[in-house]
Amino acid sequence: MNEARHAPVPPDPAVARLIVAGITVGTILEPAETDPRPEAAGPPTTLTSPPPVLAVAVTGPAQAAAPLSSPPSRPLPVSRPGDGLRLIPLAGFHWGGAVRSRTAPPGPRVRGDHVLLRPTGGLATIMFPRHNHVLPAGRIAFIPAGTAFSLKPPPEVRGLALLIPPALCQGQSLPRSFSHGLPATGDAALLDASMFALASGPTHDPATACQIAQIAAVLSRLDDRPGRSDPASAGLAEARALTGRFLQLARAELPSNQTIAEMARRLGCSLAQLDRACRLNRGRSALDLLYDLRLQCATQALREGDRPVTEIAGLLGYSGLGHFMRAFLAATGRTPQAYRSLMRNTRDGPPERH
Template identity: 30%
Template sequence: MAIPRLAAGGRWRVEAMRSLGEPLLLWFTRGQGRITVGGVTRGYGAHNAIFIPAGVMHGFEVGAQSFGTAIFFGPDSSAALPREPQHLRIRDAAPQAELSGLIDNIQRELESHRPGHDRAADLHLGLLCVWLERQSALAAEEAGRPDAARRLARAYADLLERDFRSGQGVADFARTLGVTPTHLTRVCNRTCGRSASDLLHDRVTFEARRMLSETRLPVARISESLGFTSAAYFTRAFQHRTGTTPTDFRRKG
């Protein structure tokens, strides 16, 4: 899928913090912006390949000039994929062309009706996984071990993704991680330019928007499922973050 199409239905679908139930590879071939994966924000540009495992919280800007391809591996994929997020800056022309060629081959087979096209697409996908493995190994040699701040930010992002529906606040998450709320916020500001509270509220707001646009659950049920103590409190919080009430957001589609 072309990356700009991910924002169809609203930029919040890509910019807000959320996770997917399947692995995702973003291959940017043009443009630039910022992407946050697992609590760490980096700039991206042309010829950046960003792999995001299932369940990892992320969000990114899609600028007017941004273009590339998003590869969804499916929730039941048996492909041999990295366990950790990868942000690969592919500087050499040969691996750039190799990845673009693999993506083109996969898309061509999926769109064809020739005998064995599914099997052929799977074989090309296997080669893409090998490409990811090789480029990830090269990047790991250059990067070395992540520092303590990035490890804490990643731990917070993972915990947040697991428990954002619980109604817990930043102080509760910080206690679980064994740090103070002030230190956690300082680390988040350093690694992604946003406070721990912003990340929490952004994740909850994305889920609220998704449920309002993709389900017919009553607002009160959505409020309860996201850990709010009342529908009125949920409405005030949603309006503060989005500028509109849940009912108006749903009505506008």
């Protein structure tokens, strides 16, 4: 009988779950009518309708051209059904691959649609495989489909992000690589009007091509200088010219896999002079620019051609297929074959609806 009295009693399942969760108080109180914390804003209010999912930061084209200081009075247009085109607040657009640690940002990853970023307050940092680009308010950035990047804007940033499926841009002269800068006089209002019109128009709207052409024209006139007030110097002009000649030579010599030192000698300068010019003009070393050029040519070959992956690796100066696949996966988050499949699917577009 004594053995039965001292036998362990099976715990209550509810109590066991509370203990596992770290809750050991004897009583769990019901929520109070008022918040007892010192910084409480006041008694809770009853919501008559569910809050909007997206916190809109722009009320229209007029306010989108300058930083906003008051809450919006109307929501963003409802996304067009079926074609993947979306206009969302910039603060709500997060993109990237695997997170390496709790404090590290997500790694770059390829997207299958074009991304147009329009910050109007604060700034956002676009992270590419080998460099970061800070995009402040007032500037515009266009990231074409197939580009590997990551983006995690801070909550306080204001502005818009427009996601455009490539199938809607056939025949349009949009930039083929990352483009950014200040819009020309009057172009900010034109861009905002086109972004809102695209997001609110019905599927297969004949005006879609006109709106995208308007965006392409605005992007073609962007001023990508660090600051319009920066004085032009002869040193910067020389650095720009030398960097341009270096990239032209590097593109032509990709199959031969020439070293940076050999190309510097052919350009009539030292390796240090070439590297200094590249950093002054592009903010990157000559080797980084060469890696970026090789990756750009690889993505273009996979996107637009049918050459075997092994042949592409040889034409671009990679030491072998394994080297190419490791470098491409590290830069884009996808293998060359997976990237080619993604680009073909996005290029073909969604099936027509009847």
